[in-house]
Amino acid sequence: MDTKGNNQWAWQTLDADTREIVGGYIGARNQAAARKLWDSLPPVGRQGAMAYTDFWAAYGAVLPSKRH
Numbered sequence: 597m598d599t600k601g602n603n604q605w606a607w608q609t610l611d612a613d614t615r616e617i618v619g620g621y622i623g624a625r626n627q628a629a630a631r632k633l634w635d636s637l638p639p640v641g642r643q644g645a646m647a648y649t650d651f652w653a654a655y656g657a658v659l660p661s662k663r664h
Contacts, residue, residue, distance in 0.1 A: 603624075603625075604624075605624065605625045606620070607621040607623075607629065609633065609641075618638065619636035619638075620633070621633040627658060629654070630658040630659075631658050633658075634659065645663055646663050647659045647663055649664065
């Protein structure tokens with residue numbers, strides 16, 4: 597843990613078949629950061645994406661419920 601209070605999270609989205617990183621964001625762990633991660637996906641990726649997460653509340657606020 598960073599004792600200076602500058603904690604950063606590395607967010608990644610992976611293609612389940614190829615394991616290729618298709619989106620990402622480095623920053624806080626909050627709803628705004630979850631939105632930036634979702635926005636980092638290419639539009640075609642957002643259309644068909646299925647999200648598998650730990651069901652942290654910010655994901656539920658950002659990810660389409662039918663794909664989470």
